[in-house]
Structures are given as structure tokens and as C-alpha cells.
Amino acid sequence: MKPFTLLFTLSLSVAGLADTAATAQSRPTWITDVTIISPERLDHIETGSVLVENGLIRRVERYNKAAQSQKPKMPGGAVAISGKGQYLIPGLIDSHVHLSSIPGMTFEQEKANGAMVEAYLKQMPRSYLYYGYTTLVDLVVTDPDVLNNFRNEPLHPDLYDCGNSLPLANGYPMSFAPLDVRFKPFPNFIYDPKQADRIPAEFKPEDHTPKAAVARVKASGAICVKTYFERGFADDKNLPVMGPEVLAQIRKASKDSGLVLMIHANSLEAQKFAADGNVDVIVHGMWHWGDLNKEIELPDQIKRVLDQIVEEGIGYQPTMQVLYGEMAYFDPAYLTMPALLKVTPGPMLAWFNSPDGKWFGKELNQAINEKGAPDAEIIKMFEEDWVRHVRQATAYLASRNANFVFGTDTPSAPTYGNLPGLNGYLEMQDLRKAGLSLEQIFKAATINNAKKLKLDSKIGTIEPGKIANLVLMTKSPLETVDAYDSITTVFIHGNPVPRESLAASSK
Ligand SMILES: [Zn+2]
Numbered sequence: 001m002k003p004f005t006l007l008f009t010l011s012l013s014v015a016g017l018a019d020t021a022a023t024a025q026s027r028p029t030w031i032t033d034v035t036i037i038s039p040e041r042l043d044h045i046e047t048g049s050v051l052v053e054n055g056l057i058r059r060v061e062r063y064n065k066a067a068q069s070q071k072p073k074m075p076g077g078a079v080a081i082s083g084k085g086q087y088l089i090p091g092l093i094d095s096h097v098h099l100s101s102i103p104g105m106t107f108e109q110e111k112a113n114g115a116m117v118e119a120y121l122k123q124m125p126r127s128y129l130y131y132g133y134t135t136l137v138d139l140v141v142t143d144p145d146v147l148n149n150f151r152n153e154p155l156h157p158d159l160y161d162c163g164n165s166l167p168l169a170n171g172y173p174m175s176f177a178p179l180d181v182r183f184k185p186f187p188n189f190i191y192d193p194k195q196a197d198r199i200p201a202e203f204k205p206e207d208h209t210p211k212a213a214v215a216r217v218k219a220s221g222a223i224c225v226k227t228y229f230e231r232g233f234a235d236d237k238n239l240p241v242m243g244p245e246v247l248a249q250i251r252k253a254s255k256d257s258g259l260v261l262m263i264h265a266n267s268l269e270a271q272k273f274a275a276d277g278n279v280d281v282i283v284h285g286m287w288h289w290g291d292l293n294k295e296i297e298l299p300d301q302i303k304r305v306l307d308q309i310v311e312e313g314i315g316y317q318p319t320m321q322v323l324y325g326e327m328a329y330f331d332p333a334y335l336t337m338p339a340l341l342k343v344t345p346g347p348m349l350a351w352f353n354s355p356d357g358k359w360f361g362k363e364l365n366q367a368i369n370e371k372g373a374p375d376a377e378i379i380k381m382f383e384e385d386w387v388r389h390v391r392q393a394t395a396y397l398a399s400r401n402a403n404f405v406f407g408t409d410t411p412s413a414p415t416y417g418n419l420p421g422l423n424g425y426l427e428m429q430d431l432r433k434a435g436l437s438l439e440q441i442f443k444a445a446t447i448n449n450a451k452k453l454k455l456d457s458k459i460g461t462i463e464p465g466k467i468a469n470l471v472l473m474t475k476s477p478l479e480t481v482d483a484y485d486s487i488t489t490v491f492i493h494g495n496p497v498p499r500e501s502l503a504a505s506s507k
Contacts, residue, residue, distance in 0.1 A: 028053040029494060030074045031470070034083025036062060037478065038090060038462040039447035042439060045478075050088060051075060052468040055493035060462055081496060086488065087476050089442070090462055091134025091157075091469030093449035094424050096283050096317055096407025099124065099138050099159075100146035104352055104360065104416035119345040121146065123504045124420050125156035127343035129490050130502040131421035133157050134469035135449075135459055137407075139226045139262060139283065140165045142185060155492060155502070158469070160453070162262060163222035164188040166213050166250060168242045169199050172230035172264070175239050188213040190227075190246060210246060214253035223453060224260040225250065226283075229270040247277040254280075260453055268292065268302055275308045281315035281405060281452060285390035287323065293385070298392045306393060310400045315452040317407035318394045320387070320430035321423050327382050328417025329361025330375035335416075339485075342503040343422045352416045360414050395435035404436065405452045406445035425484050432481045442477050468494035 032049040038060075048062035049072055061072040074080055102110050102117055110117050128136060138147060138161040150156055167174045169192045174182040183189060183200060191199065191208035206212065217225050227250055232239040247263075254261040262281040265274045267288035274282050286306075292299045309316060328334040335353055344352075351357045365372050368381065397404070408427045411418035428441050436444070450460025458467050470491040475483035487499045500506055 028058070028075060028078040029468075029491075029496065030078040030080045031083050031088060031472070031491075032074065032080055034086055034088045034472070035476070036060065036088050036462055037442075037476065039443045040461050040463070042442075042478070049074075050462060050470070051078065052470075052491065052494040055468055055495075057462060057464055057466050057468050057470075059464055081472075081489070083472055085474065087473050087483070088462065089132075089471050089473065089477060090446045090460055090466075091471055091490070091492075092132045092424065092445045092484075093135040093137075093406060093453070093455075093459065094128070094133050094408050094410070094445070095137040095281070095315075095405055095449050095453060096319065097128075097136045097138055097410045097420075098140060098412075099136070099150055100141075100143035101411050101414070103411040103414070103418055103420075104348075104357060105414055106359070109356070109359075113351065116345070116347050116351060120348050121149065122153065123343070123345050125150055125153045126502040127419065127421040127504065128157050128424075129155060129421070129492065129497065130342055130487075130499060131425050132471040132473075132484060132487050132490060133421060133424055134471070134490065134492060135160070135455070137161060137224065137453065139224070141220075141222075155495075155497060157492075158459075158467070160223045160455075162224040162226040163217040163220040165226040165228070166190055166210070166217075167228050168192055168240055168246070169195050169208070171240045171242070172228050172232060172236075175232070175236055188216055190242065190250075192240060192242075195240060210249035211253045214250065214257055214259065218257040218259060222259065223455075224262050224280075225254045226262045226264070228264040229273050230264055230266075231269075244273070244277060247273070247279075251277055251279065258454070268305060271309065272305045275305060275312060275314060278312060279314060281317065281407075282309065283317045283319065283407060283409070284322065285318035285320060286393040287386035287390040289389050293389070298396055302393065303396060306396050306402070307400065310397065310402045313403050315405035315448070316397060316402050317405060317409075318390060318397075318431060318434065319407060319409040319412065319427070320390055320394070320434065321418055321427045322409050322412040323382055323386050323390065324426065324430060325412055325415045325417030325423070326364055327379055327387075328415065329358065329364060330378045332375070339422050339425075340419065341505045343419045345504050357416065360416075391434045394431070398435045398437070398440060401440070403448060403452070404431075404440055404444035405449045406441070407449075428481050428484055438478050438481060441481065 029052040036048050046062040051059040063070045135158045141161050141163050166188050168190050174186045191205040229241050260280045262283050263274045263279045265271045265282050266284035268290050408423045410423040431441050447460045450456040468491050472489040473486045475486040477483040490497050
């Protein structure tokens with residue numbers, strides 16, 4: 001008898017939930033007695049109520065906790081949601097994701113595991129929401145179908161993109177594909193007259209100028225332009241890179257089209273190039289210091305470039321999870337984290353744990369040491385080299401109050417160490433350890449991102465007129481970074497969704 005009763009109650013409450021979610025969209029919602037934390041007024045945090053209607057924030061009423069008599073009345077016809085003892089923040093923004101890349105898999109493995117990949121893609125938008133991410137920017141659209149399907153899921157974050165990216169001909173990342181097939185997937189590559197003999201004749205120089213490429217990005221409906229400065233790593237260390245005059249043309253065309261210019265740059269040389277070119281956002285931390293790699297203290301030469309980045313107000317994404325996402329293969333604790341069950345469907349998680357699923361770790365290990373090295377040794381190598389560099393550069397930028405904009409690069413490689421949603425939470429933990437204050441992290445993921453992306457009239461704060469993308473949590477993000485894992489409800493265009501219902505394990 002008991003199991004039956006339990007089942008019955010469960011199905012009833014699920015039906016009840018679905019019902020509230022549906023009606024809340026048409027009826028106004030009154031989120032009441034909640035501590036409102038909005039980045040434009042962190043010096044004035046008060047309890048209050050927020051009225052949400054037709055997907056927008058209509059009213060924000062703050063009141064003094066002591067004077068209960070001043071409490072505003074709930075508008076007639078509204079549905080109340082008590083936020084008592086909780087904190088309300090704007091939905092989080094991750095401005096660096098790659099939705100069509102499947103964590104942990106090669107292209108062949110994706111094809112061989114179709115059902116597993118399909119289940120992953122269906123869960124992906126929910127996993128981002130599970131960790132409070134209500135807005136994403138995909139930096140390189142290689143497969144528009146994945147983005148369209150994402151937007152068609154019943155529950156999903158708002159999604160913006162940079163369209164097809166602008167690599168220099170034969171440069172990173174088109175260099176990963178063989179010469180004869182690398183041009184088609186990158187229709188916005190920039191023609192390089194010096195390499196005319198290595199560009200198929202069907203591609204005309206006039207179609208591949210910065211201006212023509214940016215015009216196509218704009219026409220695709222994108223909000224940003226993504227380009228690269230990368231000489232390469234491992235086996236490809238001498239890739240062609242663009243000169244300052246090409247970047248200047250991309251800069252001008254982006255500005256003229258109202259697009260945000262984002263650049264892949266993770267070395268001292270690349271970030272100096274980016275700063276000199278006055279880009280809008282540098283989408284990686286500085287883990288390669290070139291000739292200065294062995295320096296123990298942050299060299300003055302690097303400080304000068306970082307100062308320039310601060311002075312120009314360039315948006316900066318340390319993306320520390322790029323490194324930790326690779327280190328995950330050498331960290332025995334990673335795959336045992338209970339959080340993985342929340343963001344990854346069971347079959348895929350089982351595959352990550354299988355010998356097949358560990359292929360990328362083996363490749364990394366061999367790339368680092370031909371004979372293979374013990375896990376602990378590899379972790380130590382990462383920590384003493386790239387992680388140390390990015391941490392020192394990031395700490396310096398934090399001390400200068402740089403314009404951090406939150407972005408994770410999920411997934412940055414075919415690694416299972418970068419899972420949707422969870423990766424953002426881990427990145428915040430990394431940033432905290434690197435020296436960002438809780439306030440800097442909070443602003444980076446809300447108002448700084450919104451402003452840099454020119455979306456601040458719609459998102460980024462809790463103010464009337466903005467989209468009602470909101471997150472309710474039991475801990476304050478200004479007291480602990482763990483708050484971002486204390487979410488209870490995510491409001492998606494005003495629709496309140498209980499966090500646990502978004503978990504992969506809830507099905
Ligand atoms: Zn990326």
C-alpha cells in the first residue's frame with residue numbers, strides 16, 4: 001500500500017507544479033520578503049518584493065526590515081512566492097560557451113553514441129539553468145541546428161551568438177582540419193595574400209576581407225565577432241597569425257556594425273596584440289608567458305600589458321576551467337563528484353567512467369610525457385606552470401579591479417572536465433581562489449557581462465522593465481561563493497522553475 005500512496009502523491013505534486021508554472025506566466029508573480037541583491041546597488045541591500053508580469057520585472061519594492069508596516073501590498077490577482085530567508089539575484093550570464101561541442105567525445109564517438117548525445121543535448125539547457133545561467137553566448141557557431149534545437153527546448157537560457165568566427169587563413173583553429181577540407185567549415189576566414197598558394201582558388205580575396213566577413217556575421221543575427229591570435233601548441237607551434245592592420249579592420253567593421261569584438265588570446269604576446277588592437281573582450285586568461293615562463297614573480301613587462309587592459313576597460317575572461325577541465329583526467333575525485341549526476345544523463349556519465357571515455361586523458365598524458373607520467377606529477381606540472389601563470393595574472397587584474405566578464409569556455413576541449421552549468425560554478429570557485437572578491441565575481445556574471453554585450457537594457461540587474469530572469473538562493477553570493485550552489489528556484493522570463501526539477505537525475 002505504501003509505495004502506491006507515495007507514487008500517487010508524487011504524481012499529484014508534479015501535476016500541481018506544472019500547473020503553477022503555466023499559470024504564473026499569465027498571472028503576475030509577487031516574489032516577496034526576499035533580500036534583493038542587484039549589482040547596481042550593492043551598497044544598499046534591502047529586503048523587498050519584486051513583481052513579475054508577462055516575463056518582465058514590473059516593480060521592485062524595497063523596505064526596511066524593522067518597519068513591517070511599510071510593506072507594500074500584494075497586487076490583486078498575483079501569485080505570491082515567499083522569498084523569506086532567501087536572496088534574489090539577476091540570472092547569471094556566461095558569455096563563452098560552445099553548445100555544439102560534446103564534452104569528452106571525438107566526432108567519431110559522437111556518431112557511434114547517437115542516443116547518448118541526443119539525451120545530453122536535451123539536458124544541456126536544463127543543466128545551465130540548474131546553476132542559474134539564464135543567458136549564454138556561443139562564440140563559434142559551427143552547427144546552427146544544435147543552437148536552434150536548444151532554443152526550441154521548453155526550458156532554456158536565452159541564447160546569443162557570434163555566428164561563424166574569423167580565423168586567419170590556415171590559422172588556428174581551422175588548422176586542426178586537413179588542408180583540403182578546412183576552408184568550408186570556416187566561411188568567414190580572412191584571406192591572407194602571403195598564403196595565396198595555400199588557399200583554394202574557389203575562395204576569392206574580396207569575399208574574405210574583414211569587412212565582408214563581419215557583414216556576414218551581422219547578417220546572421222549575431223551580437224558579436226570572434227577572432228583569434230594563436231601561434232599554436234603541441235605539434236602545431238608555428239601557425240600563421242594576423243597582423244595589427246587586419247585586426248584594425250576587424251575592429252572597425254565590428255564597431256560600424258554594432259558588434260562586440262571578442263578575441264581568443266592566452267599568451268603575453270597575444271594579449272598585448274589584443275590590447276593594442278583595442279578589442280572588447282579577451283576570452284582567456286594568460287597562461288603562456290613566453291620567454292618569461294620561468295619567472296616566479298609576475299614580471300613588470302606583463303604588468304604593463306595587464307595595466308593597459310584595465311585602462312582600456314577591456315572585458316576579461318580568465319577561463320581557468322580550460323586548465324582544470326584537462327586536469328580532471330588526472331584528479332581521481334572528479335568523476336565521483338555528486339554534482340555530475342545533476343548535469344549529465346546517467347548513460348553518458350557511465351561512458352565517461354569507461355576505458356573508452358578516458359581517451360582524452362591518455363592523449364594529454366602522452367602529449368605531456370611520451371612515456372606517460374603518474375597523475376599526481378601531471379597535476380603538479382599544470383599547477384606550477386599554466387595554472388600558476390593564469391592565477392598570478394588574474395590576481396593582479398583583480399587587484400586593479402579589471403573589467404571581468406564571466407565566461408567559461410564550456411567545453412574548451414573534448415574534455416568531460418567542462419560540463420554545462422557545473423563548469424560555471426567551478427570557474428567561480430577558481431576565480432575566488434585566484435583572488436577575485438565575491439563582489440567582482442557577482443558583477444562579472446551579471447552587470448559587467450550585460451554592459452559589455454550591450455544587453456544591459458534587458459538583463460544584468462533587478463530593475464523594472466528588464467527580463468524576469470532571476471535566481472532565488474538560500475545563501476548570499478556576497479558572503480560565500482558556495483551560494484551559487486544554494487539555488488532553490490530559477491525564474492525564466494518570469495516562469496518559476498524549482499531547481500531540482502532541472503537536474504538530469506530528476507528524470
Ligand atoms: Zn572558446
